[in-house]
Amino acid sequence: MKASVRLSVLWGDVGNALTAPFLKFRPYCCLDCRARLAKDKCSNGFPETRKYFRLRIILGIESSRSSAQTRTMPSIRTLKIFLSVARCGTFAAAGNKVGLTAAAIGLQIRTLESDLNVQLFDRNARAAVLNPVGRALIPEIEEIVRRYELLAVAAGGGEMSGTVVIGALVSALMGAFADALWSIRRQHPRLDVHLLAGMSSDFAHQVEVGELDAAVVTQSPHPLASTLLWTPLYSEPMILIMPTAPHFDLPPEQDEILRNAPFMRFDRSTWTGHLVQNVLDQCKVEVNEAMELNSVEAIVALVRQGFGISIVPKLANVDFDNDRAISVRSLDGVDVRRHVGLLERVKHSRTAFTGAIKSYFTAK
Known part of the structure; x- marks a missing residue:
């Protein structure tokens, strides 16, 4: 047990205080001396420039147990x-x-x-x-x-619970990943999923530093950090989409369409934007740039309204073929697909959740 006593000594001579009998006990905390200059306005006999000290001594009687034995474990x-x-x-x-x-x-x-x-x-x-x-x-x-x-x-006998924070492309939520998430959530009702929508390049950093448990992203065009693991889940072909009621002349040939029609480009700084450029490189054409956007959904909406054409991934849960406002065309001589996968750290605490996602797509 520790017992302590606080003594406040107001005196003009610290040396006398330090030799006081009570200092024979071993202090276990601190000796705090604060000096101040004060003028003697009360004629108490001390010189005007005399230093006054406030001496606070915390004394204690320590138990025989060592500090190592009493150290607590951080929570x-x-x-x-x-x-x-x-x-x-x-x-x-x-x-x-x-x-x-x-x-x-x-x-x-x-x-x-x-x-x-x-x-x-x-x-x-x-x-x-x-x-x-x-x-x-x-x-x-x-x-x-x-x-x-x-x-x-x-x-919990294998049942997942608690909170999982995961990032996903908006286009992935419109695709097969939404089905996987719904299926896992039904099997594990105690699991609380916090879902953030965003860009693949942003998610990579957030997963690496631990802000996200995992993220559904496109395959990176650059090497990933050694602490990260990317597992492919599914792939989507890149397609050419055109309006059925365009506000411009639409040539019949693929190359002429790409050269002359207003082109709605996906942001070239993004990972999907790199794929679009790969398609154009294989087509060996220069497009008529009209607008650059960072959303597949916004591009599809503008094409529907007849303002241009675009190259986008064919999203799994979007029924392009039965959309009366859009005409879909496969790209001749092009072999480019968007590979969507799960990005996670090599070691983390939510491997059961990420394993369930990967198992869902493996079983399909």
Whole structure:
């Protein structure tokens, strides 16, 4: 047991205070001396420039148990907060993600540093930056959290529960992935899926830093980080779509259509945009650029209204063939498909969920 007593000594000579008999006890916390200059306006006999000290001594009687024996294990919640700060970059951003103030996040981090007896962040007036010690601990802490979360799956007899955060292309939600997600959700009603729509290139970074458990993305035209794993799920042919009631002359031949009709291009900086350019390269034509958009859905809507043509993936759940406003044409001499797959980290705690998605498409 620890007993403590607080003594406040207001005296002009700190040396006398430090030799006081009560200091024979061993302090276990702190000795805080604050000096101030004060003028003697009450004629109490001290010189005007005399230094006055406020001496606060915290004394305690320690038990015979060592600090190593009494050190507490950090909670899983604290470890998750540390990972959030490491991924978000600031206490404030991590606080917004987990629903705490920056001050509360800072307190959790200081507690973790105290428990581990190491400094994890270099602090200055503006920010707290993860130091080399903190960065080195990230894989170990991720593994602890991953193993802890796997206990819930084992305890539930294989039934998935909890929250999964997954990203998906809007076009994938219009395709086969929507069916897979609905099927898994019905089999595991305790599973809470948070679904974010966006772009493949953005999702790759979010999965890598742990903001997303996984994402459904197109195959990257660039090499992925070694910590990421991409598994193909399905593929879609690239097709030429044209309006049935165009506001322009529509030639009969494929090459003439591409050269002369207003072309609605998918954003060339995106992964699907790279595929569109691959198709045009194989066709060996230069198109009549009219507009560049980053949404397959917006492009299809504009083509329906007769404003142009486009090259897009043939989405699984969109019935292009029976759409009276659109004419679909296969591209002669072109062998380009959009491969859609599941992107995840090599090690993470939601392997049961990602495995279920992959199994769904393998069985089809």
